[in-house]
Amino acid sequence: MEASTVLRLKGLTKRFGPILANDDITIELQKGEVLALLGENGAGKTTLMNMLFGHYLPDSGNIEIKRTDDNLVPLELGDPSAALAAGIGMVHQHFTLAENITAFENITLGAESLFSLRRNQKKAQTKIKSIMSHSGLDAPLDIPVGKLSVGERQRVEILKALYRDAHILVLDEPTAVLTPQEADSLFSNLRRMTNQGLSVIFITHKMREVLSFSDRLVVLRDGKNVGSMKTSDASEKKIARLMVGSETQKVSSKRIKPGGPILSLNEISVAGQSKRDSLHEVNLILNSNEILGIAGISGNGQNVLADLISGLVAPDRGSIVLKGVAIENISPFNMIKSGFGRIPEDRHRQGIVGGLSVSENMIIERLDDPQIQNFGFLRSSVINKNAKTLSEKYDVRGPGIDQASRLLSGGNIQKLILARVFEKQPEIILANQPTRGLDMGAASEVQKHLIEARDRGGGVILISEDLDEILGLADRIVVMRDGKLHDAISNSREDIGLMMAGDST
Amino acid sequence: MIDILNILLTDSFWAASLRIATPLIFGVLGALICERSGTLNLGIEGIFVVGAMCGWMATWLGAGLWGGIIVAFICGAFFGLIHAVLTVPLGLSQHVSGLGITLFATSVSYFTYRTALPDVASPPRIEPFQPLDIPVLSDLPFVGLVLFQQTALTWLALLMVVLVWYVLNRTNLGLAIKAVGDNPNSVDAQGLSVYAIRMWAIVIGSALMALGGAFLTMSAFDAFFFGMVNGRGWVCIALVIFASWRPGKALIGALLFGAFDALQVRLQTEMGAFVPGQVFLMAPYVLSIVALVIAARSADYPRALLTPWFKGQR
Amino acid sequence: MIRIEPREKISNSSTVLIPIIAAVVSLLFAAIPLLAAGANPFVAYVEMAKGVFGSVFAISEMLTRATPLIYTGLAAAIAFRAKLWNIGAEGQLYLGAIAAVTVGSGFFDLPAVLLLPLIIVLGGCAGAAGMAAPTYLKVRFGADEVVTTLLLNFIIIIFLQMLLEGPLQDPMGLGWPQSAPILDQGMFPPLIDRMRIHSGLILAVLLAVIAHFMIKYSVWGFKLRAVGENSAAAKHAGININRSLFGVALLSGGLAGLAGVSEVAGLKGYLTADLSPGFGYAGIVVAMLAGLSPLGVLIASVFIASVFVGADSMSRAMGISSFLADLVVSVSLLCVLVGGFISKFKIVRAGTGKRFK
């Protein structure tokens, strides 16, 4: 049977000031197809999808869509409600959920008239229940979204799109915050739905997902469509070449012999507000020349552990011992002083001050450094020179070092943080989800730096939900579950996956 | 202590508390709707003045009491619309726009009043809303005076509490208002207009504030005076936060403030000889801060408050 | 359908032209009430200009009115930079004034070189204390500072009335609720003979320039900006948020306190409960018009003061109700606000297509 075209993006172009984010992009989508949209950070994938959904208005080009059996008709541009009415559902890269209302309310929001006197909850409940059982996606419906875990939120996002009877589903990096198992089940559910006629466009940076779940792929580079191929004809190498225009090799870590312990957490307990942010008698030893991988499903206490090592929370019980000396005053400042370098999880919110310039963000952790300041005044020439050097060395690309850092793309923000952290040559590095949402090139750059730091004699604590990354990089693996740490019984994918899920004993 | 207890037990004290609270109830509900949708409306003080002036002026010109209320409502909505245009699609500073609206609304009212009545020794009076005299209920002990001898506007205010609560918690509109104040993108991604929801919220909220002003000239008193709003709008801004943006708590907050004020008047009268009178005048404000400090932990802000949102920008 | 998009580049000519156009438009709007009151708008505009720039006296009066606005504008600008919403400059202004008359009206009979600096320092400290308290409540209990500072304004003014009928009352004041006058050597020296303009203005300008340099070039200013832009990231980076906030609070409160000092020790000589016709609130407007830039505060204060003094004097010359002055100020404020928007954003038309359903 000849597949029929359900969507055609024709010559879409979008400019943001000087940046040509999308340059004359044409893409077609067939019925029942899973199309992977690939490209480096900043290649323009999200922009393209935002035009499809009506968030952005294209500078030129148009979109045609098939509703039922008739011909393709043009879609009203720049209006999400038109896109929704046309059967397009979108799962955004950044959550679009109101945290003060429940998942149920988020899903039904806008589906009924705003001016009906009562909400018709029964019918909606039934519909959501049936979507849940069809798709295999599950999330608690009746508690405020603010209390849900990241994975749950991601599923709510997808449910939201399906609830509006989408026949074209756009997923922008849906698996960035899911465990491998969650991702697998998401894709097998999607496959089931495409068999019933749903068409899917999904954006991801994970090759495994592209190769095993998509039918076809399109690669964007610098805002242009640089190639499209059947997945069956594709290989990781081919894709990478298209994406970056040259070949990159996967980082692999040569094991070296670890040194003596440099950091130990002894019987640390933190009583957080909920189970998700508590620690129970955690013991951990980090050696020099070692990458310690902490695997686990998000929401099991990784963030408190990260906050603890960042100095943001103090332990209720237990001690942090650095090279035999207990750290007295636990604060972010003292942790930096003691030689910690931290790559925070949420780079936009915790990593950079978006309103400050790139060069200012590069020195924000060393404000008391006499090289940076003179009698309390900043030495701007030094700061600028520093920024220039680091930008080159770490390949931070953006509109300029004196521009607000929020203008950088995600990958470049991460490079900025790397530059700031590694330049100090810290003895202990905490890397919390350091490659989440990064493209291959940027991710391998980060990984290379982590390995370099280890080889130089540092200790690295790598917290990641990407099991492949941990398996590839870590010298030793522990699994975090319910606020406790467990030594991995083996380095096999299956065993660790099971421990993460809680079936180890 | 005995004095205070005696006062607290009288029905006239609670009747006064509810009376004093009435304009605050309107104001705090209005501010609550604005802020729930993500916009701070510091225009409230001026919109009170507009409501007080326009409602009274319309009645005086012959529109009738309810006609005056409608005029006040519309005038409040108009100044709300200005604030809405400035802060929502244009995304301008909510602080400046709000203070600007207060100055603008106040001066327009004063200028209009003075231009219309250039030479009055005492302003013309209207026949204001009278206490409802409901046959049996008004004669009940205690509640008869407290509840059933208030004017229709007080009842309207109480009705508004219920209405606002219902809309926020039981309707899709309320859902959209709450969502747009937490994360406008959530509303946008569902095909609803962030601009429309926010602007309507501000317009309706401001119209309610104007009713608070109208109460002053059409129920609490029967004429308009310069300066008679006397900071009541600002108090509402404080009460919204005290109320954690919930209509029920807003009612309680307004009643508490009204009660402090009613108590203040009575204590000052009785104990003015021993304690400077100002101590009592201060009391409602001081106690509001104390209440806030106690309630602060649980206060959860509409997360998008003060943050403008533009379509097609990230 | 229309869309709003940021301008790619803000041209130099538009930064100059647009405020001017905004001012012109606001004058056009002002014609409405003028016509309503039966006055000739053109004559009125001439009178307005005369009222501000017509004589040295007029200019000096305008600057006199601008002086407290510079202080309160700076107070708001600095606090708002750190996202500390100090709405309490009005109250802090009075605290500064209270301190000024307490030490200045004969408590210490010091020579001018000592007394005036002492008044300034203590006035600033009093204002700072007035902002420290709400900041403490914010940091310790999470009490929202918008509310606490707003309510404190009322409390402080009532407290002042209490003082003025009690310990601070001028024994020679025939029972009026006013303080004793500040000693002559405690007063800001006047700048021009027989005019009210005083050296409090010089201090204000100086402070604006210092604030500009501190925010832009000092580590302290860097921290302040970082905390304001993104306190979570600043905290991560080892910046002590609470310390920064308290620093900003003290400074902001101190500046507002100086507004009170300048008014009482520069202008009136003694303190009454109606010292300020809302300078604290106007300061917020000034700061926001200035884009929270200390140097911008200087311009914005002069702008607001000019419009007010001009319109006020015009209303008198034309025999129109003096409520017109506030009306013109508010209209031009709103126009300038919109003008600032136009210089930063452009409005574009959106394309169309077919709609389903």
Add this chain to the structure above:
Amino acid sequence: ADKIKVAAIYTLPVEQQWISRIHKALNTAASRGDIEYVYSENIANTDYERVMREYAEQGMQLIVGEVFGLERAARKVAKDYPDTAFLMGSSFTPVAPNFSVFDNWIHEPSYLSGMVAGAATSSNLIGMVGGYAIPEVNRLMHAFMDGAREVNPDVKFLVNFIDSWYDPPKAKESAFAMMDAGADVMYAERFGVSDAAVERGVKAIGNVIDTSGDYPGTIMASAIWHMEATIDKAVSRVADGSFEAADYGQYSFMAYGGGSLIMDESLMSSETAAAVKAREAEILDGLFRVNVNDARPTSDN
């Protein structure tokens, strides 16, 4: 003769009782054709001095106003414009050559109105609601209380200040609170008090202005201030060039017609009316002096 150019500067809107009396007197003079009258109302103290100078620069011959908040500054302005006559409400002394002062010295009729109230109360409790506790207000309250005590030594007073010139709803609430506490006669210093009295069917005493038309059957008596005597005197002196620094306070006394008592005799016993009239005659003849007390009055307990 040419009309005298007179400007008035008020710190509050002209509705304010006190100011309304000056405004009225000047308007009367203007309608008589004696003067050309302009005014600025609601001028903040900060701006007051500028406005004085502006009027002086405009060549006003007489400037009327109130300088309670800025006594020193106003005298400085007067010194700079010696050819302009200044007639200012002030607590202090005049300054030669051109700075005269006046004040609302209507303590005499206030005393008389107190007598009416003292006789009228049966609960022996009188409620008094004031704006701010300033000498102008305190003095009249004390005179009133003295008058009430003269006829009724057992009378007690409840006193409350709302700390605002214009908040009728608040004044009304204050009045209600006093009536709840048993007050059966109200001293209506502020707008709002008489309204409360009407609602509860209680009697009230007016002050400064005559509101008996607005509240028929409620206002028993009012102490009225007439600024005409003061204004006319000053205007005529400016006209014949004899204006000099003087205290015009006495022109508010009853003897000069600056103050008067009006009574609704139908609301009181004939003995009371007679006693009040007798006292009034004594005051007019200079046989009785009403005490002046500027301290803040407080409630009796």
